[in-house]
Amino acid sequence: MQPLLVDIKRGSLEDGPGIRSVVFFKGCPLRCVFCHSPETQDHRVEIGFSVRRCVRCGACAEICPSQAIDMSFSGRIHRSKCNRCGACAEVCPGGGLNRIGTYYSPEELCEILLRDIAYYHHSNGGVTLSGGECTLHPDYLESLLILLKNHGIHIAIQTSGYFDYRSFRKKVLPYCDLVYIDVKFADPRLHKLHTGKSNRRILSNFRTLLREKRVEVHPRTPLIPGITASYRNLYAIAQLAWEAGANDVALMPYNPMGFEMASNLGRPKPQLPEEFMTPEEEKSVKEMFDGIIARLSPKSTL
Ligand code: SF4
Numbered sequence: 001m002q003p004l005l006v007d008i009k010r011g012s013l014e015d016g017p018g019i020r021s022v023v024f025f026k027g028c029p030l031r032c033v034f035c036h037s038p039e040t041q042d043h044r045v046e047i048g049f050s051v052r053r054c055v056r057c058g059a060c061a062e063i064c065p066s067q068a069i070d071m072s073f074s075g076r077i078h079r080s081k082c083n084r085c086g087a088c089a090e091v092c093p094g095g096g097l098n099r100i101g102t103y104y105s106p107e108e109l110c111e112i113l114l115r116d117i118a119y120y121h122h123s124n125g126g127v128t129l130s131g132g133e134c135t136l137h138p139d140y141l142e143s144l145l146i147l148l149k150n151h152g153i154h155i156a157i158q159t160s161g162y163f164d165y166r167s168f169r170k171k172v173l174p175y176c177d178l179v180y181i182d183v184k185f186a187d188p189r190l191h192k193l194h195t196g197k198s199n200r201r202i203l204s205n206f207r208t209l210l211r212e213k214r215v216e217v218h219p220r221t222p223l224i225p226g227i228t229a230s231y232r233n234l235y236a237i238a239q240l241a242w243e244a245g246a247n248d249v250a251l252m253p254y255n256p257m258g259f260e261m262a263s264n265l266g267r268p269k270p271q272l273p274e275e276f277m278t279p280e281e282e283k284s285v286k287e288m289f290d291g292i293i294a295r296l297s298p299k300s301t302l
């Protein structure tokens with residue numbers, strides 16, 4: 001399976017040390033109900049439709065070979081008829097339709113990423129591979145990372161933690177400097193309920209990464225109101241991270257930005273708040289977490 005990319009973000013200051021380019025792979029084994037980038041879940045090409053950008057010219061309906069476009073339907077595309085050919089997006093004049101998912105060979109991608117090499121070196125930055133789940137493609141990553149490492153590029157990986165450890169260890173880990181791994185829930189039942197998969201493999205990978213100490217490892221927990229941001233869940237995560245030997249757990253701010261994209265892709269909007277947490281709400285959760293850490297161990301470095 002050839003990996004598709006959703007985006008390459010240049011000049012990021014948020015995805016690891018220094019100035020970075022971030023590569024978003026398409027395809028993820030999880031289906032988190034709170035996903036802030038739903039366009040990265042399906043590994044296939046997708047067509048997004050934004051009603052706000054549609055000028056109702058009808059060019060898409062005219063060119064569609066599958067009669068999947070219905071101008072009287074608010075979602076515009078009958079997804080069951082669509083073969084994802086992308087012809088409609090090519091003729092759309094206003095960006096109402098977008099083809100999501102592009103293939104680059106490792107050499108092509110490396111060439112794009114190296115355009116910012118001066119920024120990486122001057123800022124102690126580098127490249128971050130993200131998703132979706134980039135580790136679904138260990139052979140591709142190995143080829144890409146060998147090319148990047150030939151130029152001394154610092155590599156970070158952002159992962160859900162749901163990967164095959166053996167191939168990750170053999171093909172990806174030797175070229176990584178830093179791994180950000182999501183620990184969303186401690187309870188396997190809650191993990192399965194809200195992400196579609198148990199967390200058994202994720203926690204095992206998390207513990208093994210920390211035990212082997214081959215790379216810097218940073219666990220991260222996304223704050224989802226009423227779902228992950230509870231005292232019970234955060235307490236259990238702090239406890240398991242501390243027992244595994246982690247030095248920190250980063251609490252990631254709630255991000256509802258992906259909900260519009262979910263509806264652009266013809267999926268139901270998640271039944272979650274559409275607003276960001278207020279600074280006060282975020283501060284209060286972080287204080288609660290600090291209290292948990294202090295309670296777990298006054299000497300903890302978490
Ligand atoms: S991607 Fe192709 S089949 Fe699907 S709606 Fe567009 S033109 Fe029609």
Ligand code: SF4
Nearest residue numbers: 054055058060092096
């Ligand atoms: S081609 Fe684009 S702008 Fe024209 S009707 Fe289709 S979605 Fe709307």
